[in-house]
Amino acid sequence: MSAIERARTPDPRIPVSPQLALRVAIIGGMAMVMFSVIFFRLWYLQVLSGEKYVQQADANRVRDLPIAAPRGQILDRQGRSIVASVTTNAVQVIPSLLPAAVAEQVAAYRKRLYGAEAGFRVAQEKLQRYESEIKSGAGHADLAQRRELRRLQSAAQLPSVSVSPLPASAVAARRLFGRLGAVIKLSPRTIDERVVQGMTAVPYANVTVKTDAGLGPRTVLGERQSEFPGVTQQPVSIREYPFGDMAAQVLGHVDQVSPPELRLRAFHGVRQGTVVGQEGLEYYYDGYLRGVPGVQRIEVNAEGYPVPRVLAPTAPTAGRSLKLTLDLGLQRESEKALLQGIENARASGKPADAGAFVALDPLNGEVLAIGSYPTFDPNRFAKPLTPAEYKELVGSGSASGPLTDRAVNGAYPTGSTFKPITAMAALEAGVITPSEGLGAGSCISVSIEQFCNAGHVDFGAVGLVEALKVSSDTYFFEVGKRANARGALIQEMARRLGIGSTTGIDLPSEFTGVVPDSRWRKQQNAEELRCRQRRHVSSCGIVSEVRPWTVGDNMHLAVGQGDLLTSPLQLAVAYSTLANAYVDGGVGTVVTPHLGREIDEANGGLLQSLSFPPRRRVHLNYSDLGLVMEGIHEAASQPGGTSAAVWAGWDQAQHPVYGKTGTAQHEPLEDQSWYMAYIADPKRPIVIAVTVEQGGFGAETAAPIVRLMASQWFGKPLKFIGGSSKTF
Amino acid sequence: MPLSPIKPPDETPVAPPRALRLPFDPLLTVAVVGLAICSLVTLGAATKNLVPGHPRYYVDRQAIYLTVGFAFMVVLSRVDYSQMRKLKNVIYAALMFSILAVLGLGHAARGSTRAINFPLFSFQASELGKVLLILALAAFMVERSRHLRERDTTIRVMIAALVPAMFVIAQPDLGSGLVYMVVAYTLLFAAGTPWRHLAALAALVAVAAGFVLVAAPAAGVNVLKPYQVARLTAFLHPSSNPLTEGYQQQESKIAIGAGGKTGRGANASQIPNGFVPESRTDFVFAAAGEQYGFAGAGLLLLLYALLISRALRVLVMSKDLFGSLIAAGVAAMLMFQVFVNVGMTIGIMPITGVTLPLMSYGGSSVIATLLAVGLLQSIYVQARASAGLKGRVLRY
Structure with missing residues (x-):
């Protein structure tokens, strides 16, 4: 740029007149007001309410995952173990270390799931509206109305959304699930479904593919870790009844706490997913036996995915032992x-x-x-029961089954x-x-x-x-x-x-x-x-x-x-x-x-x-x-x-x-x-x-x-x- | 660091004769350099997770924008701004052309068309337009300096600002449009327009706002886009819809509040984990507030206070009306943007999409602001030269 010479033509020049001085002072005054408003607002937010907002920020970023507490033993009168908790290994996958194709599957599945849920809500609303319409109308519904009602009812079912299969191009994921399936005896498709559904439900947590994998997979997966990227093993405590069906009705069995149970006073303070006693002594003394679960704290971002930062976990407290009068x-x-x-x-x-x-x-x-x-053998409750099995245990009609x-x-x-x-x-x-x-x-x-x-x-x-x-x-x-x-x-x-x-x-x-x-x-x-x-x-x-x-x-x-x-x-x-x-x-x-x-x-x-x-x-x-x-x-x-x-x-x-x-x-x-x-x-x-x-x-x-x-x-x-x- | 070949020019030329050394306004320079450093430091921490594998992606780019901007500032400071008065029609035409070009060729980002994409740079005309408008309006008013108290002048100035403002709001960029109007009003104010006119304009604004926000929607005409109305009303009752409009502001308040006295530093989570959308641009103050707390936010406010006070000082010391009006326009632009932007991050102003000068990530905003600061420097230099306070013989 060439130099611009000093202006030769004299510009209209104003000295600082009182009027300008006043107006500049007003502008300056406004600036001062503005800065003090911001300053005091910041003082309020950061100095006076800082603690509150730190809590809110932590609530945003921290997700707690329970670490199950080992359940207490049940002993006979001489202290011999009747019911024990044994540690076994659960096979889990770490979502962030899986091949990208799985994340794409999750995104697609989630989208379809949300779509289905939205459709379900719309259909339900339609049904409710129609029902109240009929109700407000005089007398009973006529045939056409009832047919329409049935149609709406069948439409207002939550559709089951299946996981779309892995594309053929997702070689890494297919190979990984194939290898893993061979070790833990599950089909690659089952593994894929569990992983996708788990990642959709709780995006920040590892997905358990198999709860009780046993010794064989433990050594194989442990020794050949490099062949199973993203697969990890977590020690979990499961209930064992070494004497099988002995005193099964009084000992009871355990299972994850159900939503209706969560509302009971007996399960006050129990977190969803905790394993609690379902019948017998396991239920009656659950408060002593179940212990206090620990907390694994995971930091997530706004999308709910974990960020790589380690927060200190709280260790679980093992449950107490129950000594019985039984000999x-x-x-x-x-x-x-x-x-x-x-x-x-x-x-x-x-x-x-x-x-x-x-x-x-x-x-x-x-x-x-x-x-x-x-x-019956309470160990059977370790795996989900089929309706037929459950019916056999409960008994039908007047004849009560083994659970009684x-x-x-x-x-x-x-x-x-x-x-x-x-x-x-x-x-x-x-x-x-x-x-x-x-x-x-x-x-x-x-x-x-x-x-x-x-x-x-x-x-x-x-x-x-x-x-x-x-x-x-x-x-x-x-x-x-x-x-x-x-x-x-x-x-x-x-x-x-x-x-x-x-x-x-x-x-x-x-x-x-x-x-x-x-x-x-x-x-x-x-x-x-x-x-x-x-x-x-x-x-x-x-x-x-x-x-x-x-x-x-x-x-x-x-x-x-x-x-x-x-x-x-x-x-x-x-x-x-x-x-x-x-x-x-x-x-x-x-x-x-x-x-x-x-x-x-x-x-x-x-x-x-x-x-x-x-x-x-x-x-x-x-x-x-x-x-x-x-x-x-x-x-x-x-x-x-x-x-x-x-x-x-x-x-x-x-x-x-x-x-x-x-x-x-x-x-x-x-x-x-x-x-x-x-x-x-x-x-x-x-x-x-x-x-x-x-x-x-x-x-x-x-x-x-x-x-x-x-x-x-x-x-x-x-x-x-x-x-x-x-x-x- | 893959910095561009563009280097900040030495502010002191190689071995210049003593007499040639340019007197910058030192405090003004301290303020802008300080803000630039704050911007780089804040963005460095806030954006390290945004582009996987490139933690310095945004910092590097912001550094380039700042370097280019400082280069422009230095060049402008050596130019006698008063020559630009003659170019006022060209400047105004450039302003209108760039804004219309954006509407015609622009690239849509998040539902608004604000920028034209060039190979290395996406040009946001409304940002540069702020500086162009200040120059054009100041020149226009100097031309009518004998008629400053006439109603005609007031109306013309307001229309000259309103036309580009309308096009900018149509992009839609409500924030920049408001900056244009505030700049025009402040220029009138500084130039000595009668109080009557100013009061009438203020009343007109109040009526118009009432019309746009209340009367027109009631009659079924939507002047503003629905999201703009939602943002404006969300600010009034932040918790009513925390998942959408209120969400951003609520999370921003949490971020700033959680910063506490001295900031969360490496513990910060709101910004690095992405809970505050737009945290590198419009909500960069939230990033600073969380990272460095009341101390850091206070330092930023001090730097802005220094910047604005220097702009007002330049206004007063200018050798001519043109310089004073430019300084008034720049001061108004900075004040409005700082207040509205910081205000929205701390929940006392609606979300209007105004950038925080020099702090927000983005080339157009950074360069336009540094051009404005360059103008201030030029006015300062020229004032010093003409008053002969220092370095009586200035050769170019």
């Missing part, structure tokens, strides 16, 4: 014994399709063994095992005297109904002790008939001993039980009538016929039949009460049965002993109780006793057995076999309840199982001795 040896032998009893019953042509057992320490309510057949804990949730009449309770009630109320002979003949008639002994045997008129020993039904029918005149005597005794209400065991659910009396009958009748009216049906099935309480009902109850429903656990509590009163001069402690003994730290130190105070104490007449106990002791030990044959060779002096058989009738099905026993010992007494559905007479099937369990508990030789008594 591993007794538990395993009991399950074996139950199976043996069932097989034995089947060999003699009975269906024997289900059964349960409970063994209690009567002094404190500790559950020493508990089990239910059929059972029959020891706690079984609802059964008890048969003659109820007789000691009837006897106690009648003696205390003075309805009978011990020596009075009753029940002569093989049957009793009340109005038009016949009440007979099993096989129409005639025991003659017998006293109380003998009636219990031989299990004379006619005797107890007579007692039931007499008691009915005095009201709900038997029912009250049953309730005092612990039947007909929940026991308070530390499990998520238990059967309440039914002890029928005239009030109960009235309630049921009223409910049935209400139901019939509401649903316009001839019968709701709450009661088979609407009729008042009869003396016959009470007579059935006296022998543990009729409308009585209870669980093996409740009956075991009732027998424990009797046993406690027997050793304690008539003061019967109604214990709270429980499985939890103590909570231990993950490293083994005791954290907290669990205490289950007894429900209450009942006062029984000691001499009456003595007679009842004598009766059931003779039944198990004296020739002619219903279960004496089963206990042949048992040292009754060392460990006297107080045992009662029971045979509950379920016409037209095979009878249900019952046996209840209290075996005294100064140090380790035990109450055992065993039942086998459709197992035949009590002495045949249930009693030998109890003998096997008792033999294991007291260290005697294990012998299966079938009884032959054919009494109810």
Whole structure:
């Protein structure tokens, strides 16, 4: 540029006039105002509210990923592991290290997914609008409207969006997934689908391709890392039930927390995706077992993708151990014994399709063994179940499946095992005297109904002790008939001993039980009538016929039949009460049965002993109780006793057995076999309840199982001795 | 560093005779050099993740723009600005031509057509237009210096600014159009237009704004593009729609606020992780605020205050009215852009797409601003020369 010479023509030149000075001052003043506004605003934002905005910025950039805490162990009473958490390796892929073709797939998939979701929302809105249109219009929808409604309904379904296959040109990705699939035994297509769906759902996290890859892939992937770019292995803790189906119903199983569960108070503060207990003890003690998950903090950008910066993670805290009252040896032998009893019953042509057992320490309510057949392997829940598998586990219709804990949730009449309770009630109320002979003949008639002994045997008129020993039904029918005149005597005794209400065991659910009396009958009748009216049906099935309480009902109850429903656990509590009163001069402690003994730290130190105070104490007449106990002791030990044959060779002096058989009738099905026993010992007494559905007479099937369990508990030789008594 | 062959010319020529040394306004120079350094430092941290594999992509380019701009500034400072008065028609024609050319040939970026793409450079006419308009309007007013108090002059000046402003707003570049109008108003103000006229203009603006924002949409006529209305209203209630218009401003406020007293430095996340869109251009102040906190933002404000105070000082010391008016126009342009731009990043002004002079990434804005500063330097030099305060004999 050439030099521009100094201006020669004189320009109109203004000196700084007062007017200009004023106006410049105004401009300068405005600049000052402007700068002070900005300055104070910045002061407010940065100095006064800085902390708040740092939090907001962190909320923007940091995504938390939980690090699962290893779940606490479940131990038996001696500290032997029953349920453990084992560490295995999950195979994951790191999205940012995958070939670019996968990211393109993700983008395409996400686009289609969002498109489908948008379409779904539009269709739903359309449907809702149409529905409200019809509703606001007068009367019912006509045929065309209903057809249109159906069309809209079928359109308003969330379509499933599939992952488009990898293009043939994506050689690197195809090769990688092919190689990986060969190692972890998945098809490359499955791997690709999991990766794309995972990356779409949570773009900043690694995608788990296989949860439990096992040892083989661990070594292969570890040694040949360079062949698997973007593939990594993460140690994960999974639940293991080393004893398989043992005590499966009480132990429960684990699974990821479900959305409805997240709203429960029990799972307050649990993050989505956490593995929690689903049933049984795993559920009941979940708060102790699950531990506190750690947090892996990932920094993301505005698109939600991770940026390469490492934020310090928070380590997880392992869950606490739960020590149970269960005795591993007794538990395993009991399950074996139950199976043996069932097989034995089947060999003699009975269906024997289900059964349960409970063994209690009567002094404190500790559950020493508990089990239910059929059972299942909780390890099956480690993988998603098919609907068919799930249905098989839950059971269909009235037949409950393996998931049902029959020891706690079984609802059964008890048969003659109820007789000691009837006897106690009648003696205390003075309805009978011990020596009075009753029940002569093989049957009793009340109005038009016949009440007979099993096989129409005639025991003659017998006293109380003998009636219990031989299990004379006619005797107890007579007692039931007499008691009915005095009201709900038997029912009250049953309730005092612990039947007909929940026991308070530390499990998520238990059967309440039914002890029928005239009030109960009235309630049921009223409910049935209400139901019939509401649903316009001839019968709701709450009661088979609407009729008042009869003396016959009470007579059935006296022998543990009729409308009585209870669980093996409740009956075991009732027998424990009797046993406690027997050793304690008539003061019967109604214990709270429980499985939890103590909570231990993950490293083994005791954290907290669990205490289950007894429900209450009942006062029984000691001499009456003595007679009842004598009766059931003779039944198990004296020739002619219903279960004496089963206990042949048992040292009754060392460990006297107080045992009662029971045979509950379920016409037209095979009878249900019952046996209840209290075996005294100064140090380790035990109450055992065993039942086998459709197992035949009590002495045949249930009693030998109890003998096997008792033999294991007291260290005697294990012998299966079938009884032959054919009494109810 | 792949810097262009363009080198900043030595501000002191090789072994010049003492008498030839050019007196720059030292404080003005300190302000612009300081802002240029701040721009490079801020962009360096804010844009390192934007182009994968090229962390210095934007810094290098901004450095080139600044170098070219400083070259232009030095050259302009040695030119006697008063000669440009004679070229006023050429300048105004160039202004109109470049703006119309953009409308005709322009390259659309994010829905607006603001620039013409040349092989190495995309030319944003509205930025250069600010400087051209200042020159043309100042020259026009000097010509009518005897009629400055007449209504006719006021109207003509406003129309001369309004025509290019309308075309620029149609691009649409609302921010630059507003700068044109503010420049014209300030020139009138500085030239001594009667208060009456100024008040009438202000009232007219208020009525027009009410019409554009309230009355016309109610009547079904949209003068502004929907996004412009949305931005303007989003500023008034920022949390009502945080995912769209309000989002940018909300994230910008979070970035600046999170900067705290001394900034987050390497811990910064809002800008490097891309939570604030346009953080290298319109929202560069948010980047500075997050990285360097109140201290850094305060330093920037001080540099701008220095720059504007020097522009006002040059206004007062100019040897002629033409120089004073140019200085007034430049001061108005800088004040408006700084206030509106910083104001929008801290949530006290609507989002109007005004760049932050010298800080925002972009060649057109940087070079246009440095041309304006070059004019200030020239006025300063000429004033010094004519007043004979220093270096009485100045040879070119």
